[in-house]
Amino acid sequence: MTTTRGESHSFFDDLDALLAGSLVLPEDPTYDQVRQLWNGRVNTHPAVLVRCADAQDVVHAVSWARTHGFALSVHGGGHDFAGRGLREDGVVIDCSQMRAVTIDPETHTARIQAGATVDDLIGASQQYGLAMTTGIVSSVGMAGLTLGGGYGPLMSKYGLVTDNLLSAQVVTVDGQLVTASATEHADLFWGLRGGGGNFGVMVSLEYRLHPVTMVLAGLLLYPLDQAREVLRFYDQFIKTSPDELTIQAGFLKMPDGMTVLFLHPVYCGPLEEGERVLKQLRTFVTPLVDQIQPVMYYDLVHALDAPMPKGRYYFIQTQSLDGLCAETVEALIECAQQFSSPFSAISLHHFHGAASRVAVSETAFALRQDHLLVEIIAAWEPQSPEEDQRHLQWAQGGSRALAPYALKGGYVNLLDEGEQERVPLAFGPNYERLLKLKRMYDPDDVFHSTIGHVKPTASQE
Template identity: 50%
Template sequence: MAPSTSLPGETAAAERELRSALRGTVLVATDPSYDGARRIWNGAVEHRPAVIVRCADGRDVPAAVRIAREHGLPLSVRGGGHDWSGRALREGGVVLDLSALRGVALDPAAGTAEIQGGVRAGDLVAAAHTHGFKPAVGTVKAVGVGGLTLGGGYGLLGGHHGLASDNLLGARVVLADGTEVTADAQENPDLYWALRGGGGNFGVVTSLRCRVHPGTTVLSGLLLFPLAEAAGVLRGYRELVAGAPDELTVMAGFFTGPEGSPVLFLLPMWSGDPAQGEDVVARLRKLGTPVFGEVGPMAYQDVLGMFDGSIVDGRHNEMRTRWTPELTEDSAELLTEAAARMTSPYSGLYLHHFHGAAARVPVADTAFALRQDHLLVEIAASWTPAGAPAADGAHGQWARRVSDELAGFALPGGYPNLLGSDERERALLGFGPNAGRLLEVKRRYDPHNVFSAVPALVPPAG
């Protein structure tokens, strides 16, 4: 039976039941900790949930789901809190806050990690490092592993070991009726298929079992080039990545450099034999005249700390994204011009390199469908609010304009983890031939659309 429409009285009743049934903290607007608890990475998000449930452990989740359903309250799940559009916080709903659930258990013999639903990339990388392993995660330590993995998960090990979702071996999931199931290759395999790239639309993932990979040291570093050299450097970059072996993944893009002007950056990672990687490093150094940086042996966990300074809680953010099959002369020029007119020193353009092992996964094997070589272009506007609507609005306008300009070079659809909540059609196109199967799995496991992290997977009414 579908949940009824929520009323203020139902909210109060749900609050009372939640406080009585759970070990964790239950917050409403009158609680002193409420405003702090509803703040996430993107300071522009002002959503006001009716109730925030700070889960003490995984046992709180089934009870919280059942109580919210019984009282007709919409649900959302907060892990790392880094979804820029704020889908972790449902306006007027119940937020299941997993951010305190950050346990990681490594099994070195099996090469796996069991992680709780609130684990950040930095937590997993640090734990794996201690045991001599490295996980396939993104590029920022603060991002939640659960949300990253469920949406796909681009990262610097993508060529060698695939997306984060390709390394997901199983999960514990609380479904919309409050039951808890295992999803892996043996149990609920259709749900397991959907979790690998289909987003958080099927239930609350309280734990994940992921593959980790031997080794903690890579060849990496950050090379910065003046904007005037961008055309030549990006031409060399295009040639380099076109023939890149699995062991090499190279991120590129633009941000404001140490001198206050936009610069082009290259962030390579070689995760194979260090001796063989030296030739690659030499080629990178010759692409231009770096104004800053070096490439050499580094701990994998240190590479993931390179962007820590730019991921600051409380700044306002708007993100747009495009998939491009390659970096052409024209698209490289477009991106360089866009970098020159960035409206904030905190904004940037980031090109994520997809190839190798990630591209060899058959399209039908996981929900993530785009398995051809490509670049994910992340257009990130970030700023400290000035309080003047016109000034603040210029930053988002910059991001939207760049996305519109790139559309002519882009593949259909877009990466669900970065799409806005108003981009349902693009998200659906991004699932390509897997969209129909995903919608069927959605109808089976969540027929009343309790979970709506990816709007594309919420079938229209009727």
């Protein structure tokens, strides 16, 4: 359903009257600002954004949109590169103003609202000496991160973000507010942990926290001509890494235009032990730069804020590798040599330890073996459609070069809209169970704002 600009305000009057929050319509002066996501490349025009103030606003918005036949999407932190939080001519349930965080230092738990970001959670928990697995970009929304699984530098010690979810309040397609946990709606709780945004709107989430304040972390930078040697060593070193250590690797461009290989270890155990564990990594060859030092975890999660600003254009491709071989090392180096933009990067996320020891059937997130998630990030300032295409082709080319050596499927939070065929493979043996859950909680496929939607085909219904 669509509405014309002239009739928008009156058409939505009955919805507006129900809300504690507010509506933003195309004719409103804040419309373009409110619909702007992290990825400036997304240029979607919803019919209305419902800026929810609380869970009851979400209930009203879902019920109203269903009654009037509007497509729905859910906007949390707004950091999804594919822009799935917005629907063209649809109703956007915008939870970005719902950012309250409550910490219980006695039980080491946190309860957050749906719009809370990594910064909100870590900012509130650090004063109690607590933290949990998060990504390392502070503006990422916790709800979306959880729904996809949630990689981060503490996952080898404490599991994925989704492994730390204790309960969630969810608004279902029929406008009901239910609690999902290990003891209530346990099937829904299973699906929320890595199954994508397919079953309802999470309006609050409860997490387990851990005693983390300082970590030993920082960049090691190497010239490109040392990349083969360093990556061969890295591949062997991570095979015996303790749970306290994750080592992100990748390539980036320096301000002077030089392309470098980076290693980014994060050690979350005792700092003295971390110094011992990292000694060989820091000395087997001499890096250009060694920035490893004790750092507050709060500061660590702000490390990429400046290099990945809101409003720049982004396009991401991913592949998962069970390790590095000569062919994948060469493919990565060639991709780095052909960077299409000084803002682009390649990142290898190190998955092992506690995250690997969770049984495949325990959560919807299925890739539980040790692996490296390779993230090929095209980032650029827009110039022309032709230039945009060049950056997309660079990322796609890098992904294609790795694909013959990659594990099946993909990380649903970072799949592109053109990669729908990878979704069943990403969920692996959990896919059929997700289809059944979808038919139970959302048979009309109302909630499919992530690429990981599991809409049943005609033969599956």
